[in-house]
Amino acid sequence: MKQIRVFKVTAxxxxxxxxxxxxxxxxxTVSTSLKQLKEVFVFPPTLFGERIQWENYLQISERFPxxxxxxNSLKITIIVVIAxxxxxxxxxxxxxxxRFRYRELLFGLYLATMMVPAQVxxxxxxxxxxxxxxxxxxxxxxxPALVSAFGTFLLRxxxxxxxxxxxxxxxxxxxxxxxxxxxxxxxxxxxxxATLGVFVFMGIWNDFLAPxxxxxxxxxxxxxxxxASMQGMYGTDWPVLMAGTVISIIPLITIFLLxxxxxxxxxxxxxxxxx
Amino acid sequence: MNxxxxxTAPSVPMRGPTPVSGKPSKLKKxxxxxxxxxxxLLLPNILGFLAFTLIPVFASFALSFTAWDMLSPMQxxxxxxxxxxxxxxxxxxxxxxxxxxxxxxxxxGIVISLFLAVALDQNIRFKKFYRAAFFLPVVSSMVAVAxxxxxxxxxxxxxxxxxxxxxxxxxxxxxxxxxxxxPAVIITSVWKNLGFNxxxxxxxxxxxxxxxxxxxxxxGARWHQKFLFIxxxxxxxxxxxxxxxxxxxxxxxxxxxxxMTQGGPxxxxxVIVHYLYENAFKYFSMGYASAMAxxxxxxxLVITLIQFWRQQKxxxx
Numbered sequence: 001m002k003q004i005r006v007f008k009v010t011a012x013x014x015x016x017x018x019x020x021x022x023x024x025x026x027x028x029t030v031s032t033s034l035k036q037l038k039e040v041f042v043f044p045p046t047l048f049g050e051r052i053q054w055e056n057y058l059q060i061s062e063r064f065p066x067x068x069x070x071x072n073s074l075k076i077t078i079i080v081v082i083a084x085x086x087x088x089x090x091x092x093x094x095x096x097x098x099r100f101r102y103r104e105l106l107f108g109l110y111l112a113t114m115m116v117p118a119q120v121x122x123x124x125x126x127x128x129x130x131x132x133x134x135x136x137x138x139x140x141x142x143x144p145a146l147v148s149a150f151g152t153f154l155l156r157x158x159x160x161x162x163x164x165x166x167x168x169x170x171x172x173x174x175x176x177x178x179x180x181x182x183x184x185x186x187x188x189x190x191x192x193x194a195t196l197g198v199f200v201f202m203g204i205w206n207d208f209l210a211p212x213x214x215x216x217x218x219x220x221x222x223x224x225x226x227x228a229s230m231q232g233m234y235g236t237d238w239p240v241l242m243a244g245t246v247i248s249i250i251p252l253i254t255i256f257l258l259x260x261x262x263x264x265x266x267x268x269x270x271x272x273x274x275x
Numbered sequence: 276m277n278x279x280x281x282x283t284a285p286s287v288p289m290r291g292p293t294p295v296s297g298k299p300s301k302l303k304k305x306x307x308x309x310x311x312x313x314x315x316l317l318l319p320n321i322l323g324f325l326a327f328t329l330i331p332v333f334a335s336f337a338l339s340f341t342a343w344d345m346l347s348p349m350q351x352x353x354x355x356x357x358x359x360x361x362x363x364x365x366x367x368x369x370x371x372x373x374x375x376x377x378x379x380x381x382x383x384g385i386v387i388s389l390f391l392a393v394a395l396d397q398n399i400r401f402k403k404f405y406r407a408a409f410f411l412p413v414v415s416s417m418v419a420v421a422x423x424x425x426x427x428x429x430x431x432x433x434x435x436x437x438x439x440x441x442x443x444x445x446x447x448x449x450x451x452x453x454x455x456x457x458p459a460v461i462i463t464s465v466w467k468n469l470g471f472n473x474x475x476x477x478x479x480x481x482x483x484x485x486x487x488x489x490x491x492x493x494x495g496a497r498w499h500q501k502f503l504f505i506x507x508x509x510x511x512x513x514x515x516x517x518x519x520x521x522x523x524x525x526x527x528x529x530x531x532x533x534x535m536t537q538g539g540p541x542x543x544x545x546v547i548v549h550y551l552y553e554n555a556f557k558y559f560s561m562g563y564a565s566a567m568a569x570x571x572x573x574x575x576l577v578i579t580l581i582q583f584w585r586q587q588k589x590x591x592x
Contacts (some may be wrong), residue, residue: 007397007498008397008399011393011395012399014391015391015399018391018408018409018469019408021466022409022470023408025423025424025427026411026423028426029426032426040432086319087319087320087323090316090319090320091316098309098310098313098316100310100313100314101310103313106317110320115523115579116332116572116575117572120332120335120568120569120571121327121332123335123338123555123561123564123565124330124335124338125327125331126555126556127561128331130345143323146319147319147320176307176312177311178306178312178315206417206418208530208534209529213556223416224416224417225418227416227418228534231418231534238426241422241426242423244422245423248416248419249415249416249419252414252416253415256407256411257407260403260406260407260410263414264406267471267475268474268477268478
């Protein structure tokens with residue numbers, strides 16, 4: 001019993017130290033965003049300045065169109081999430097349930113592309129986008145992200161767990177395969193879809209490389225790219241920079257805190273790939 | 276299945292244009308076929324997959340044998356991009372930097388996240404709080420994390436050297452030192468991804484039966500013995516999976532380096548994808564950059580094949 005107690009105390013200490021290491025940078029970010037520039041250089045650092053400088057937030061949103069970045073990010077992310085849920089659930093259903101020739105071969109090919117690094121297809125995709133004059137448009141970010149091998153795989157795995165007796169009954173009643181997909185599989189897979197949705201949301205919302213490659217004009221930028229461009233401009237005006245950082249991470253952190261369980265499940269499911 | 280269709284089809288009144296001489300149930304029959312729907316439902320995926328993955332994979336392979344700046348006509352150069360890479364001092368440097376980054380950040384990330392997961396797997400209070408805290412950096416964008424950590428690493432007023440100072444160590448000029456810039460980038464990267472690996476470990480821990488620990492308790496095993504002789508061996512499939520995934524993603528590291536150091540100072544933190552990015556989108560050496568992408572692909576492929584081989588050996592489906 002004593003052993004368990006010691007172990008528990010140690011565990012708490014380890015976790016507490018770890019959690020502080022994780023949270024402290026965020027607290028410092030918020031605190032710096034509310035300071036005057038000269039207070040940043042005070043050593044040792046203090047948590048709050050003499051006065052809370054809300055002006056930093058005003059200053060940053062006047063100079064940089066954060067509302068536009070936010071709306072751009074939101075628009076792109078929502079379109080991609082909805083599209084991927086539709087395309088991945090359709091393909092996942094086909095690979096889990098419909099019988100046709102070369103199914104396994106096609107699925108294998110699909111799976112194999114998951115290990116292709118994004119950088120391999122990035123250059124030809126850039127050439128395609130340039131050829132069709134899509135550089136510096138949101139199409140260049142949306143089009144390649146409409147389908148996903150990972151999403152297909154994830155939903156297929158989930159669909160495999162739905163008992164066949166349900167669809168047999170529907171088929172006897174004259175349901176087409178599409179009816180089985182639409183009326184049985186889609187309603188039953190809401191949790192799995194939510195998990196995938198949250199996961200895709202996180203990936204697209206935070207994506208940096210694709211916007212960096214494709215987007216040039218300020219009005220088309222997403223939040224991460226906008227923040228990065230702001231950093232180039234503000235250099236070491238830390239309070240203003242931190243205000244921008246806070247604005248850019250608040251949306252996703254809010255979603256995370258509200259839908260924590262879906263995030264957790266998403267990661268756990270992605271771990272299934274290896275087992 | 277066909278028998279079923281024949282039974283149901285005639286009983287439903289037909290709608291739409293009737294084929295002149297065909298059987299009335301032809302369309303209906305088609306609508307009940309798996310193949311029809313497999314084709315229709317896969318169509319968007321197949322199109323997107325062909326246009327943005329499959330064709331580009333072959334296209335960049337072909338490009339890697341050419342010299343092309345997107346302006347003058349493309350030139351076939353055979354293997355010379357690859358031979359040039361083998362002699363390009365910068366490429367050799369960024370290659371070893373990538374290995375350095377992966378070789379340190381992967382083991383460090385795995386060991387720390389394993390310990391955290393084991394600590395969190397107890398019947399412990401504030402479990403949800405801890406889990407959320409460790410996951411916070413995972414959901415934050417790398418851009419935000421990079422801004423914050425540049426501030427933390429500031430030699431004069433940053434938090435890092437403040438804490439080092441407290442324990443009597445004079446901290447280095449992290450991001451402007453050719454020696455310390457890479458460790459700084461690695462620390463940030465491990466910090467950001469810790470929560471992700473920890474969650475996968477937590478899932479793995481759920482799969483270990485309590486019986487083992489009870490048996491060990493009866494034998495009077497101490498906690499470190501249980502950890503070393505039960506937890507670690509039984510988690511090895513998870514560890515293996517996490518290792519493979521971490522290696523693959525750290526071979527492709529870009530954001531962290533690009534945002535924190537721009538590959539500097541003196542290329543001490545420049546990695547393969549960073550050099551690839553410069554070649555493709557700054558100098559428009561599309562052929563040369565494609566050759567680099569294929570070397571990266573090859574590295575990922577080797578790691579993946581090792582994974583397949585081990586999985587078969589362990590008899591995991």
